[in-house]
Structure formats: structure tokens, C-alpha cells
Amino acid sequence: MEYRKRKAAGEAAAQMLCTFCAAIALLAVASITVYMLKSGIPAIRQVGLKEILFGTQWRPTAREPRFGILYVILTSIVGTSLASLMGIPLGILTAVFLAEAAGRGMAGPVRCAVELLAGIPSVIYGLLGIYLLNPWMYRLERRLFAGSGTHQFTGGANLLSAALVLAVMMLPTVINISEASIRAVKPSVREASLALGASRVQTWFLAVLPAAAPGIATAVVLGVGRAIGEAMAITLVSGGSVNFPLPFHSVRFLTTAIVGEMGYAQGLHRQALFTIGLVLFAFILLLNLWLTGILKNSAQGTGAGRTERAGRAAWIGKERSARQRRA
Amino acid sequence: MRQESMRQEGEKGRGTLYRRRRKRGEMLLLAAVYGAAYFSMFLLLGIIGYIFSRGFRILSIRFLTSVTSAWRGTVGIGGSLVNTLYVIVLTLAVAVPVGVGAAVYLNEYAEPGILVRSIEFATETLAGIPSVIFGLFGMVLFVDVLGMGYSLLSGAATLALMVLPLIVRNTQRALRTVPEGYRDGALGLGAPKWHLIRTILLPSAMPGILSGLVLAVGRIIGESAALLFTAGSARLLPRLGKGFLGNLSALSRKASESGGTLAVELYLQMQNGEFEAAFGIGCVLILLALVLNMLVRLAGAAGREG
Numbered sequence: 310m311e312y313r314k315r316k317a318a319g320e321a322a323a324q325m326l327c328t329f330c331a332a333i334a335l336l337a338v339a340s341i342t343v344y345m346l347k348s349g350i351p352a353i354r355q356v357g358l359k360e361i362l363f364g365t366q367w368r369p370t371a372r373e374p375r376f377g378i379l380y381v382i383l384t385s386i387v388g389t390s391l392a393s394l395m396g397i398p399l400g401i402l403t404a405v406f407l408a409e410a411a412g413r414g415m416a417g418p419v420r421c422a423v424e425l426l427a428g429i430p431s432v433i434y435g436l437l438g439i440y441l442l443n444p445w446m447y448r449l450e451r452r453l454f455a456g457s458g459t460h461q462f463t464g465g466a467n468l469l470s471a472a473l474v475l476a477v478m479m480l481p482t483v484i485n486i487s488e489a490s491i492r493a494v495k496p497s498v499r500e501a502s503l504a505l506g507a508s509r510v511q512t513w514f515l516a517v518l519p520a521a522a523p524g525i526a527t528a529v530v531l532g533v534g535r536a537i538g539e540a541m542a543i544t545l546v547s548g549g550s551v552n553f554p555l556p557f558h559s560v561r562f563l564t565t566a567i568v569g570e571m572g573y574a575q576g577l578h579r580q581a582l583f584t585i586g587l588v589l590f591a592f593i594l595l596l597n598l599w600l601t602g603i604l605k606n607s608a609q610g611t612g613a614g615r616t617e618r619a620g621r622a623a624w625i626g627k628e629r630s631a632r633q634r635r636a
Numbered sequence: 637m638r639q640e641s642m643r644q645e646g647e648k649g650r651g652t653l654y655r656r657r658r659k660r661g662e663m664l665l666l667a668a669v670y671g672a673a674y675f676s677m678f679l680l681l682g683i684i685g686y687i688f689s690r691g692f693r694i695l696s697i698r699f700l701t702s703v704t705s706a707w708r709g710t711v712g713i714g715g716s717l718v719n720t721l722y723v724i725v726l727t728l729a730v731a732v733p734v735g736v737g738a739a740v741y742l743n744e745y746a747e748p749g750i751l752v753r754s755i756e757f758a759t760e761t762l763a764g765i766p767s768v769i770f771g772l773f774g775m776v777l778f779v780d781v782l783g784m785g786y787s788l789l790s791g792a793a794t795l796a797l798m799v800l801p802l803i804v805r806n807t808q809r810a811l812r813t814v815p816e817g818y819r820d821g822a823l824g825l826g827a828p829k830w831h832l833i834r835t836i837l838l839p840s841a842m843p844g845i846l847s848g849l850v851l852a853v854g855r856i857i858g859e860s861a862a863l864l865f866t867a868g869s870a871r872l873l874p875r876l877g878k879g880f881l882g883n884l885s886a887l888s889r890k891a892s893e894s895g896g897t898l899a900v901e902l903y904l905q906m907q908n909g910e911f912e913a914a915f916g917i918g919c920v921l922i923l924l925a926l927v928l929n930m931l932v933r934l935a936g937a938a939g940r941e942g
Contacts, residue, residue: 316828317816323830324745330737331746331755334804337797338758341773350775394743402672410669417671423678424932427697428925430858432902433918439681440911480676510662513669529763538766540861541903564768568861571775590765597764601757 313487342590349587352376352580361584365550367561369570369578376581378566380551382588385563387554388468388547389537392475396536397529399476400483401518404528407484408491429479431542438474438546439466446470449559463548463559471547471562478539479532481625486531490524491517523607540564563589571601674709684922691919693913703873704913711913713920717873719788719895723867724856725797726792727892732849734796735803740833742804743811763801770798771865779866786894791867795859799852806851810844810939811837843939845930854928857921860899868894869904 353361356376364377364471403423407416447465454460494517502516503509518525540562549569561569567582567589574582702712738755746752774794784790814837822832838845876883876891896904902917 318826320830327741329735330734333734334738334762334800335755337800338761340777344773344776345769357935370793399672399675402669403676406669406673411673415673422677425925425929426676426680428854428929430899430921432860432899432906433921436902436906436914436918437686439906449752449863457934477679484676499922508662510665514665517696534764536769540766540768545906564766567768569865571865585770590769593764594937596723597761
């Protein structure tokens, strides 16, 4: 009896412990939100929301400091969009290759390469960016702006370089999730398209990809999230002065502003950096909400999950009735 | 067979002008598909090849074990290696029990409902938060509010939150693949739930848990932004004391001191324009990434067999 009681107590304790562990994730997100708000808001109060978000001058250490981060926000948006323009098509095409086109011989090495690309630390992308990409970019820049008297030369550390690095860094995310969602498309879609006389390529792009659209949208959103949050790879590659985001301008992203200045920032400057962090956090939360919306939409209505389940149920029912008939 | 069907298509396509034009567009798309795939493969080969060609000759026992010091004129990453090891061990010591516990709760105990949904939403959100934000959060909570200072411990606590989703997700996936018959069998024999989890579910899910753990190690090794704000950048080796107990206390004291991991050190060297050392560290990081990738494969293979 005593033994049994102890055993039951152990059971209850284990369940409590597991519940507590699960609650930690919830607690973490809640406290991150609270602390980001708490440390980001003071600067907004002091400087004014409009001045911070829409001001174009960032002079935190001047005698009359200005804390406008409009260009920093725009840089993050434009830089991520540029990276997406390059990275997303490349990623989706690679996913099509892995899921549809590749024979057994080629899919393995390519998939292995994608996995390894995902495992390479972001500082290494930064190292290659500053050591290889920037000099190339500088050569291009010198050729393009040879006669220009107004262009400020950046030595190759500019928005375009950073966008290229980001495009490479978002590749693995886009490829992996797109491939999984292409693979999840029912074979009947493929078969129907081929049976109607479409060629292989037409089937991939006109039948399979549209059917995988929700999954690919997920891949895009997660890839964009990865690019907008990346810091260390582009801190040195992007130049670092606050400028309007044009491809050959030296620019500062939301993330690189934080990394670049946190080391020496004090007082209001430091609080303003936390405000930048808060803006970044808001961007990420928006992306997440958007993602939940996509997933919810795809789960309802014409979603693959539901139709598949319905189809399978119907098929099982048919089997059963056929078996009964035979019996 | 595929080639044959392609040849047939080709012959058909020669018929009309319309078909020929359509064919050309298709060939372009096909070329794009293959080109994209080859691009990512050659990109990887290029990255790894370049880092190795630049960094490999710097690697030596001396480089791996000594500490960079202008006074002694040495360049080395011994301290950063030790720091990395500390952060890995401390982070996993927190994240693995909590992550596995959370996954067990979500999969085995919880009734589907608002709590489960919000915990899963929280895990997803946690997975999407960029490391800079984790760094800022860690800097406020662990370094300032909890008074842990810039230390390996603060860094590890921050990273534990960061890798938590990885471990939860992999454990959940592994638990889901345990056949339902195991559960029914054990419960039918009268085993209580925790006994079932401890003796049957967790051992069967072990390969999945391990691959989550290895992925987490990879994430920790590559992380720099979150650590720069929480663990700082010191690169000293632990000063050993006298005797076993002295060593032990020295080693545990090290956890509350500041220290930069390999990735942080790489960033700092790169920032100072010390590209030789930076490529050397890059070489070590890539070697570690390759080894970890192999381990994940092994765990995956074990999972398929088991």
C-alpha cells in the first residue's frame, strides 16, 4: 500500500514537472515580449514616436542627438526584398529539382549540400562576404560610377552585397520547406496533369506548384523572417552608415544597427537601440501572424489536409463495401 | 524510361511552330531548375573549399591550444574552444530536460485545447525570433535584472531559450513515430503513465531526441549575436587551482566569467581585419559543422532501423 502511494505520488510529480517544462516556452515568449516593450518604450516616450519612426537623421552621439530610424527600417525592408527576389526563385527551383526532377543519383548530393549550407555559421557568410564579395562589388562599383562626381564610394560594402549574402542565407529554409510541401502534393494531381497531356515541366509548374502553394508561402515567410533577423553576416558587409537604401549605398539594417552600436551606446542612445529591437520584434511577430493566417487558410476550405483525409476515408469505405460484397 | 518519354516528347514537338516555341520555354525552365540545384551545390563546395584553402595551413596544435596574446606574440583559440565547450554543456543541461519534458507533456499528457495550442504557438514564435532579439532580452533579464553579469552562464541561459524549440519539435516528432501498440500494450499490462514514458517511449524516441540535441549543438556553435550581448568576448583559459577540489572550483568559477565562443571570436578577429586567424577559426567551425551533420545522419539512420 505504502509502495503504491509513493508510486502514485511519483506519477503526479512527473506530470507536474512536464507541465511546468511546457509552460516555460509560454513564459519565455511572454517575458521576451514584456522586456522588449519595457526597454523599447522609454526612448519612444522621450523622443516621440513620430520623430523616431519617421525621422531620417540618426545622430545618436551628436551634441544635439537625433534618433530617426526611418532609413534603417527602409533598409531592412528593401534589403530583405532584394534578397527575396534572388533567393526565393532560386530556392523554389531547387526544391522542384529535389522533389520532382532529380534522379536518385543527383538528389542526394544536392540535398546534402543544402543541409550543410544551413549548418554553416552566419559569421562565416560574413567573413566570405567581406573578404570575397566586397572587393568584387567594389570593382563593379568603380566601373559603374566611373564618371560620377556625386557617388560616395563604399569599397563594395553596400546594400547589394548584404542582399546577396542574405539571399544565400535564406536558401536552405526556402528549399527545405518548399521541397517538403511539393512532396506532400497528392500523386493524383501529377497523374491527372500528365494524363491530360501536359509535359513534365508543365506538370511541375502548372499543376504541382499551385497545389503546394500554402506550403511554399510558408517557406517564403520563414525565409523572409530568417533574412530580416540576420545580423552578424551583414554587419560588416553592408557598410554601416545610415543612408537611403539604394543598391550601391552603404547602409545600416535594423539588426546591424543594434550589433554595431550596442558596444558603446549609453543612456538614451542605448534605449533607442532597444527601440530598434522592438521594431524588429514587431516585424517578426507580424510575419508570424501572417504565417498562422496562411496555415489556417490552408487547413480550411480547399486545404490539402482535409481533402486528403476525406479522400482516404472515402477510399477506405469503398474498400470495405467491396470486401463485404465479396464476402 | 524517363529519357525515352522525353525523346518521344521531343519528336512530337518538332511538328508545329507553336509546339516548338512552347518547347523552348520549357527547356529554359528545365535549365533553370537544374541550374538552381547545381548552383547551391557548387556554392557550398566553393565556400568550404575556399575556407579550407585559406585556413587550413594556420591550423596547428599550437593554434588550437594557445591563447591570442600580443605580449607573448601568440595567436590561438584555446580559450575560445573552452568557452564554446562550456556554453554547449551549460545550454544543453538546461534545454534538453526542459525541451523533452515539454514535448512529453504536449504529446502524452495534454488534452488538446487552448493550452496546448498556445504552447505550440509559443514554441513556433520562439523558433522565429532572431538571435539579436534573444541577445537584447538576455542582456536585460539575465545580465542586468538577475545580476548574472556578462558570463558564460548568462549566455547559456539565453541560448537555452533559443534552442528550446529545436529540441521540443524533434522530441515531439520522435514520440509521434513510436507505434501506438507500444502504448496500448504497456497500459494494458497496467503500467502507469510515467513508467510507460520513462521505460518505453523515451528509449524508443531516443534517436529523434539525439538528432535534436545535435542540431542544437550546431546552432550553439554557430551563434554569435546573442552571445556577444550576454557572454561577452573574453578569451582566457580557466586558471586552474591546486588539487582536485581547487581545479573543480576554478572550473565552476569560469562559468560565471565572461567568455567568447569560437563564432564570437571569429567575428571580432574579422572586425579587426585579422583575416588569417579568422579563416583559421572558420576552418574549425566548418569542420565541426561537417562532423555534426554526420552525427545527425547517424541518428537518423538509427531512428529508421530502431
